Amino acid sequence: MNISVVIPLLNEQESLQELHDWIVRVMQSNQYSYEILFIDDGSTDASWELIEHLSNSNPNVKGIRFLRNYGKSQALNAGFLEVEGDVVITMDGDLQDSPDEIPELYDLIINEGYDLISGWKKVRYDSIIAKNLPSKLFNWAARKISGLHLHDFNCGLKAYKKVVIKNVDVSGEMHRYIPVLAKNAGFYKIDEKPVQHQARKYGKTKFGAERFIHGLLDLLTIWFISKFGKRPMHLFGAMGILMFFIGFCFAGYLGIDKLFINPEGRLLTERPQFYLAMVTMIIGTQFFLAGFITEMILRSKQDHKNYKIAHKLNLSSIQNSNNINLT
Incomplete structure (x- = not known):
């Protein structure tokens, strides 16, 4: 399989059909074999019902539904365990990331040999005070502490070699630091690509200003773990x-x-x-x-996962005994 697209989401029912159709058009026009994995992070709207409908009409659509909201990092971790594509693309479910970027991201991983390509939203459509300025300060601190010279650590649009996502453990709120986790795991061919950023079409953002405080604390945690985690x-x-x-x-x-x-x-x-x-x-x-x-x-210590899955769709590792029937 060429590409796996992993989409964590929370209450994005208005966007999912349009996003699915857009991704499918890109995949078909480039003749990629693909899978789309939606991870419903405890949505309270009809997102999961729509994912079930998409899965019934398109066998390449797969789904994971959390029992409740656990956070984006846990959603990505669950998705990374299941995907099978040679290249893994992550994007948000709110249509602010453009699927038209997928072919170029795929080419950078497969033909240029990069381990990870992080999106860089050079032109943003977010509030300057609420997101742009805090994001610039946050990314500056992240570059200084991590040693990775990326402009936009928090961009949801990223591309990975399969081996990368199978060897990083995304927990807590570490999703914004996957490039740092990959570097610490021994993957050094990491770069960024300017990508389109689109204004939110439906609903409102699920993240508040406190995410930047949490982000800086998580950055210090990663710094400590990378320096002294094993000693x-x-x-x-x-x-x-x-x-x-x-x-x-x-x-x-x-x-x-x-x-x-x-x-x-x-x-x-x-x-x-x-x-x-x-x-x-x-x-x-x-x-x-x-x-x-x-x-x-x-x-x-023993490995354990700090989330519970309610349902899975079209995944080979599905075990009925592990699913919780909510109906």
Whole structure:
């Protein structure tokens, strides 16, 4: 199969038929073999019923329905586990990403040999105050911390080699950092492509301004994981030893001063250095224990998914026992 298109969505019933028809036209005109995988992230409108209708009329349409809203990262993770195409395209379900970009994205992956191509919305149709300015600040911080020189980390339109999405774990709210996750996994041929961005045709955005705060916190998490995720003791242990050593030096100074230099002076408990030494050694011990406990957790953890699927459509891995009947 040439292409898998993965579309996470929440309450986008007005857009789905038009988006489906647009993708199909692009695929047929380029003679691609394809699949379209819609992931319904707990929609409360008729999105899932429309996905069922599309699946009945087009066997290339597949679907996953979450039991409730879990977030875009979890939707992408569930989709990545199921897709079979050589090239995987992700796009949003609101018609702001253009399926006409698919042939060029496919060519960059297959013929140019890129591992990942991220879309860059050079011209945006979002609110300047609500999205454009915060997005520029967010992308600047992401470039500085991650070392990847992409202009638009949060663009939903991306293309991947199949091997990339099978080797990254998208959890939490890490969907905007998939290029960083791919780089950390060892895929270095990553670039961007300017893409069309269209004004929202139906409904309203599902994301608020708080996503940028969450995004920056997630970016710090990725930075920490990429640096110390496999060796947390190197950070916490080093900090703990340093803090304990500083406290021990203060305590040694106080002991020598009391025994040999000024034995008639104030009691140790009356000197602020005593409490500084004690607190510093306690904090150092706690840092060391935090690193040790984290190492133990890493060695004993088991993989698990933090979402529940209600239904699947046309997917080979479907197991009836794993589906929850909501009817």
